[in-house]
Amino acid sequence: MSNIIAGHFQLQDEIANARLALLDAGFGAARISSFYVNPPGQHDVYELGGDHDKSPGAKESDEGVVKGGAAGAVAGAVVGAATMPVTGPIGPVVGALVGAHVGSLYSLHKMKEAGEPDEDGSNVRAPRKAGMMIAVAVDDQAQEQRALGVLLRLGAREIERAEGQITAGDWRDFDPNSLPELIAG
Template identity: 60%
Template sequence: MSTIIAGHFQLQDEIEQARRALVDAGFTPDRISAFYLTEAGQHNESPIGGDHITSPGAKETPEGLAQGAVAGGAVGLAVGAATAPVTGPVGAIVGGLVGAHVGSLFSFSKMKDRGEHETGDVGAENMREPRQAGMLIAVAFDDRTGEARAVDILRGLGAHQIERANGNIVAGDWADFDPTSMPDVIR
């Protein structure tokens, strides 16, 4: 695995200028990769589309939905049963269904706001900013001086965000790039 420095630009012309500057600085052309990165959530990484099966920050929602439906259904059923002399058996059924629906709205309290800590083992994906969409150019190298040179070149050309990663760029293709991974932003 090599160290990779990547910079974000807005225009294709800026990417071509950065490619020329990196090659002129001695980086190997087949270890430079440039591509358009789509918005977070549009990478089609899961079988049903999107990036994740469940949204970060909403993974406790099914548990909240079940708890709320059970509690609300029980309360609604009790209220419906108490009014059964007036409404008949339909009151208990309708009371249970309405109570379950209202109780299921409790699941919203299990959703996380942006920046709120997650519980569980994963934890911080609701806290970090996702990788920015736009044109991305990346260069791979194996020597210690490569990082400083690449960062200086991309900064000098006005890269909006510069990040560090580990991976492999082969024949101009960042083979193990994961668009859903959180970037290690340098600047």
């Protein structure tokens, strides 16, 4: 594994210029990779499509729906019991069913989107944005600074540092779902 410096550009011409500038800065062509990153959710990691087997942040949804449903059922049964003189014995039953449904729907607000912080403060980095990227493998701090300087000079946005392998111009172990470690812009 080597360190990789990567940045986003809007246009293919900007990527082509960045490739030439990195070559002029002494980086070998085999150590430079350019590619397009699809928007989150469109990486087709799974056979049926999408990036995840379930929605990020939905890991607590089952528990939340059960808790919300139970609380709603109790509240609905109490309200339904108060209407027994008018509705008869069906009041508490209908109240419990309606309350359980409303409570389970309300509990879905606990779900989080990718990039939102968890309760313990982890997962605070935003997901990687879509767009054209160019990446270069660097061997040491001097090369990293040289690559960073080239990308900044050319107007790269969201420059990140990562670990991986660029072989023959292909970043084979690039994970579009990983959270980027931004170092500039």
